[in-house]
Amino acid sequence: AQSVTQLDSHVSVSEGTPVLLRCNYSSSYSPSLFWYVQHPNKGLQLLLKYTSAATLVKGINGFEAEFKKSETSFHLTKPSAHMSDAAEYFCVVSVTSIGGGADGLTFGKGTHLIIQP
Amino acid sequence: SQTIHQWPATLVQPVGSPLSLECTVEGTSNPNLYWYRQAAGRGLQLLFYSVGIGQISSEVPQNLSASRPQDRQFILSSKKLLLSDSGFYLCAWSVQAGRADTQYFGPGTRLTVL
Numbered sequence: 001a002q003s004v005t006q007l008d009s010h011v012s013v014s015e016g017t018p019v020l021l022r023c024n025y026s027s028s029y030s031p032s033l034f035w036y037v038q039h040p041n042k043g044l045q046l047l048l049k050y051t052s053a054a055t056l057v058k059g060i061n062g063f064e065a066e067f068k069k070s071e072t073s074f075h076l077t078k079p080s081a082h083m084s085d086a087a088e089y090f091c092v093v094s095v096t097s098i099g100g101g102a103d104g105l106t107f108g109k110g111t112h113l114i115i116q117p
Numbered sequence: 118s119q120t121i122h123q124w125p126a127t128l129v130q131p132v133g134s135p136l137s138l139e140c141t142v143e144g145t146s147n148p149n150l151y152w153y154r155q156a157a158g159r160g161l162q163l164l165f166y167s168v169g170i171g172q173i174s175s176e177v178p179q180n181l182s183a184s185r186p187q188d189r190q191f192i193l194s195s196k197k198l199l200l201s202d203s204g205f206y207l208c209a210w211s212v213q214a215g216r217a218d219t220q221y222f223g224p225g226t227r228l229t230v231l
Contacts, residue, residue: 032218043123043207043222044161090161094218105220109160 002027004093006108014116019078021111023091026072033074034092035065086115119144123208123223130230136195138226140208148210150191151220152183155205167191203230
């Protein structure tokens with residue numbers, strides 16, 4: 001079984017300061033990990049994904065995440081927040097079953113990022 | 118490039134009325150297709166997924182159903198809506214049999230049941 005925990009339901013930062021959104025996962029197998037962003041009343045947009053290549057993954061809009069197996073973490077960071085980053089962020093884990101079936105993704109409950117001017 | 122469409126964008130329906138939400142994907146063949154629901158203040162819940170025409174797997178028991186009449190068309194239906202069916206419905210697609218199984222989401226449909 002797999003699970004994902006987003007440690008903060010809300011994060012508030014000032015514009016221009018660093019962003020850290022925390023995510024821990026558990027998985028019986030080597031996971032694939034994703035971060036998605038959702039702006040109000042919009043679909044989810046893929047920010048980045050980890051698939052057992054480089055542990056530091058760079059995504060769109062200046063975001064990056066580091067896979068740390070020893071800590072079972074996949075935290076999302078950005079050096080300098082912009083007002084347009086205000087949105088809901090979802091950490092997601094995916095594990096391909098032994099049978100290779102079409103597994104759904106397991107979503108975290110989301111972190112609401114607030115950017116203060 | 119691939120695109121995914123959902124309609125309608127918003128819908129207000131009375132309790133007990135039928136429902137039909139449509140999702141279509143362009144620019145890819147034989148995708149996996151998914152329906153999710155996002156209720157207010159909650160995460161995403163996988164409702165159905167499909168690996169091919171006529172092949173539907175249900176993740177949770179409910180009064181909703183899904184159908185895949187064509188390779189790139191996925192429909193979510195209900196015969197009688199409940200108040201608890203209100204939420205934001207998202208369709209997604211992924212390539213077949215990919216280990217990463219990245220899913221790409223549509224713009225969503227906001228359903229309000231009154």
